[in-house]
Amino acid sequence: MQEIIKQVYDEERIRSELYYVISRKLYGILAKDQDKTPYTISWELYDKLFTEDKPNLGIMFMSMAFISERRNNKAATIKFFNSAIEILDKNLNTKDIELLLLAHESLINIYSKDGKTDKATPHLVAYAKKRPEGFGDPKRALYAEFPILPSNVKGRGKSHHASVRFDVDKNGFTTNITPLTTINIELADALAEAIKKSRYAPAIKDGQxxxxxxxKESITIFTER
Incomplete structure (x- = not known):
């Protein structure tokens, strides 16, 4: 671990060791009667990152969020994503913009799946404001659900296609959803229901x-004979 202290700013491999040590402490795996050296070293490194290298502290919080997510610890996941956003937003390097957007998108998905649309909305707006021009697809859904397929698209041995057109309001909610097909209206209706639950980053004009x-969103289903 002393070697990690000396090389903390080197490669991602070394940083990942730091994240692991700190995650062990935060999850209480280190018992109180065990050797305190890993504990001491981990928090020395944490303090170093906090005072001297805050963008990398943001990266550390992102790692902690993903560790928490894998452990199905939703409260910790939300906490660490928000901590990453707070650090990265104030100390943003160009190379870290994707991490910041990923943190916002992750929280959008967590809150949307839980039906907490009001908590997802600020992250949709923040995502839209922080996204650089030309970065990704501005019309991509940041949260989407797959349609519940109607029974008439199963087992026919052919493809089934449907499209819908819609608008997105300033808070990222979908509105004015209209099917664009009269052939497979059941599938179009199923797609429309899924689009109702989807969230998109709004457009930004003059910073607002x-x-x-x-x-437009489309779906094509290929069924077996």
Whole structure:
């Protein structure tokens, strides 16, 4: 571990060792009667990152969030994603913009799955404001559910296609959802129901969120004979 202290700013492999040690402490795996050296070293490194290298502290919190997510610890996951956002937002390097957007998108998905749409909304707006011009697809759903397929698309040995058109309001909610097909209306209705639950980052004009209009989503299902 002393070698990690000396090389803390080197490669990601060394940083990952730091994240692991700190995660052990935060999850209480180190018993009180065990050797305190890993505990001491981990928090010395934490303090060093906090005072001298805050962007990498943000990266550490992202790692902690993913560790928590794998352990199905939702409260800790939310806490660490929010901590990462707070650090990265204030000490943002260009190379870290994807991490910041990923943290926002992760929280959008967590809150949307739980039906906490009001908590997802600020992250949708923040995502839209922080996304660099030309970065990714601005019309991509940041939270989407797969349609519940109607029975008439099963077992016919052919493809089934449907499309819908819709708008997105300034808070990232979908509105004015309209099927664009009259052939497979059941599948189009199923797609429309899924789009109702989807969330999109709004457009940004003069630094403020504004609606987007006439977006389109499609689905094609290939069924076996």
């Amino acid at each position: 969120p504004v609606p987007m209009y006439r977006l």
